[in-house]
Amino acid sequence: MPERLRGRLPDPTRNRLAGVPLRTRLVVASIVLLAVVCLVVGGVSLLLLRSYLLEQRDEQLAGAEQRAAAAYSHELEDRDDDEDIDENAVPDFLDAPGQAVGTLSARIVDGQVLQAGLLDPDGVPRRIGGAAAAALLAVPTDGEPYTLDIERVGDYRLIAEERPDDVVLVTGLPLDELDGIVGRLARVVGIVALAGLILTGVASAVLVRLSLRPLRRVAGTAVRVSRLRLDRGEVAVAERVPAGDTDPRTEVGQVGAALNRMIEHVAAALGARQASETQLRQFLADASHELRTPLAAIRGYAELAGRSTEPVPPDVAHALRRVSSQTERMTSLVEDMLLLARIDAGRPLAREPVDLSQLVVDAVSDAHAAGPDHRWTLALPGDAVTVVGDAARLGQVLANLLANARVHTPSGTTVRAELGKGSGEVMMAVLDDGPGIPAELLPRVFGRFARGDSSRSRAAGSTGLGLAIAHAVVVAHGGTISVDSVPGCTAFVVRLPADS
Numbered sequence: 001m002p003e004r005l006r007g008r009l010p011d012p013t014r015n016r017l018a019g020v021p022l023r024t025r026l027v028v029a030s031i032v033l034l035a036v037v038c039l040v041v042g043g044v045s046l047l048l049l050r051s052y053l054l055e056q057r058d059e060q061l062a063g064a065e066q067r068a069a070a071a072y073s074h075e076l077e078d079r080d081d082d083e084d085i086d087e088n089a090v091p092d093f094l095d096a097p098g099q100a101v102g103t104l105s106a107r108i109v110d111g112q113v114l115q116a117g118l119l120d121p122d123g124v125p126r127r128i129g130g131a132a133a134a135a136l137l138a139v140p141t142d143g144e145p146y147t148l149d150i151e152r153v154g155d156y157r158l159i160a161e162e163r164p165d166d167v168v169l170v171t172g173l174p175l176d177e178l179d180g181i182v183g184r185l186a187r188v189v190g191i192v193a194l195a196g197l198i199l200t201g202v203a204s205a206v207l208v209r210l211s212l213r214p215l216r217r218v219a220g221t222a223v224r225v226s227r228l229r230l231d232r233g234e235v236a237v238a239e240r241v242p243a244g245d246t247d248p249r250t251e252v253g254q255v256g257a258a259l260n261r262m263i264e265h266v267a268a269a270l271g272a273r274q275a276s277e278t279q280l281r282q283f284l285a286d287a288s289h290e291l292r293t294p295l296a297a298i299r300g301y302a303e304l305a306g307r308s309t310e311p312v313p314p315d316v317a318h319a320l321r322r323v324s325s326q327t328e329r330m331t332s333l334v335e336d337m338l339l340l341a342r343i344d345a346g347r348p349l350a351r352e353p354v355d356l357s358q359l360v361v362d363a364v365s366d367a368h369a370a371g372p373d374h375r376w377t378l379a380l381p382g383d384a385v386t387v388v389g390d391a392a393r394l395g396q397v398l399a400n401l402l403a404n405a406r407v408h409t410p411s412g413t414t415v416r417a418e419l420g421k422g423s424g425e426v427m428m429a430v431l432d433d434g435p436g437i438p439a440e441l442l443p444r445v446f447g448r449f450a451r452g453d454s455s456r457s458r459a460a461g462s463t464g465l466g467l468a469i470a471h472a473v474v475v476a477h478g479g480t481i482s483v484d485s486v487p488g489c490t491a492f493v494v495r496l497p498a499d500s
């Protein structure tokens with residue numbers, strides 16, 4: 001997409017209704033739909049009724065107009081030509097026989113309303129003057145009915161007709177009754193529609209809730225499956241959508257059945273993964289175990305050959321020393337791999353009271369002996385700190401952390417081992433003021449075979465399993481291990497449950 005168009009086109013992934021529950025959407029949609037239907041049906045009915053009533057009114061108006069015209073003709077015959085028309089009186093033809101209450105009549109001469117009046121509710125003629133009378137001039141004189149809102153008089157249907165003597169007769173009938181009928185019907189329609197809308201709202205809310213119940217059950221199953229830990233170990237996915245919600249004839253049933261199929265597939269895949277992992281672990285454990293014996297033999301023979309009193313050529317003596325040291329390294333690597341394979345296989349650890357204070361003192365003094373060029377300090381609480389666990393493995397955690405602080409830092413580095421007690425947990429920390437762990441290595445430092453590329457590491461023959469073992473042992477004890485490292489300060493902190 002060209003850059004300049006980006007941002008102008010609508011984003012199809014952006015939905016304004018996102019986050020609105022389906023239940024609310026369905027209820028609101030049904031109410032809105034019904035409201036539109038009510039509005040259209042009500043509006044059309046009212047319009048039809050009004051036009052029908054208006055037609056009736058126009059017929060009545062035509063009758064009234066004829067009666068007024070007839071009365072006017074009589075008046076012309078009876079009146080002397082020079083007789084003046086009284087402008088303060090109502091037109092004589094207003095109360096012609098048969099005229100209904102409310103009928104309006106006016107006489108317009110030379111563009112002026114000379115007389116105007118209407119029959120009030122008691123049938124008594126009443127004069128209309130001023131602006132109300134003047135408004136009648138607006139009615140076209142084409143004999144067609146027009147609607148006019150006359151000031152202080154009300155809505156009227158009016159016909160104006162020019163007589164042969166140039167006098168314009170205006171006749172009108174009120175529309176208030178018609179408006180009243182239409183208004184009353186509009187109110188009734190409105191009330192019925194409102195009641196219908198409320199009823200529909202409640203009924204659709206209940207119906208939608210009932211219809212969505214199976215979907216909620218399916219969603220519940222999906223949520224429970226999503227909460228299972230599927231990433232490691234033996235995973236048994238026992239969750240399934242209930243059989244009643246897997247009927248393929250219904251939409252929800254199709255989702256439920258598909259979800260069940262997916263769970264089956266995932267469970268099968270996890271089972272296969274678990275089987276191959278177990279096989280691999282077993283192979284690793286067996287291989288490591290099998291390697292121990294030949295390695296011990298090689299070491300033994302190398303030592304034996306080294307102790308020989310027979311003169312040995314210097315290059316053979318050097319080769320024997322190399323064999324001895326590489327065998328030692330390989331033995332430790334095989335031991336590490338065997339330990340990791342056993343922890344991975346969930347082999348139970350020993351559960352005995354372990355005096356961590358003693359463990360730390362011993363580990364630091366061993367480290368001191370191995371690295372006399374470093375400065376070793378200790379911070380222990382007054383009371384002995386104990387946990388329940390595997391003393392040998394926990395000792396190995398400490399030894400690995402202290403070995404790292406010795407091997408991966410230059411001489412003269414200060415290393416500090418700390419032991420502390422928190423609420424429900426015990427904290428062991430190993431800190432040093434060495435160069436720190438490279439930033440790119442830090443996130444995966446507890447991974448297997450993760451090691452720095454420094455020449456010191458290579459020289460120390462490191463394998464990158466020390467921290468992986470520490471991590472596995474601590475996790476197997478139900479604890480956590482974390483690291484924080486910047487140049488000048490590296491801190492490994494182990495937290496173990498106090499009763500682990």
Ligand SMILES: Nc1ncnc2c1ncn2[C@@H]1O[C@H](COP(=O)(O)OP(=O)(O)OP(=O)(O)O)[C@@H](O)[C@H]1O
Binds near residue numbers: 438464
């Ligand atoms: N205290 C530390 N200071 C600097 N770097 C460290 C420290 N501890 C660990 N590291 C870095 O983390 C890497 C991984 O450590 P880990 O103990 O897992 O393996 P290793 O020490 O290289 O080998 P192994 O312990 O198996 O002999 C090390 O190679 C080193 O680069």
Ligand SMILES: [Mg+2]
Binds near residue numbers: 400462
């Ligand atoms: Mg190490």
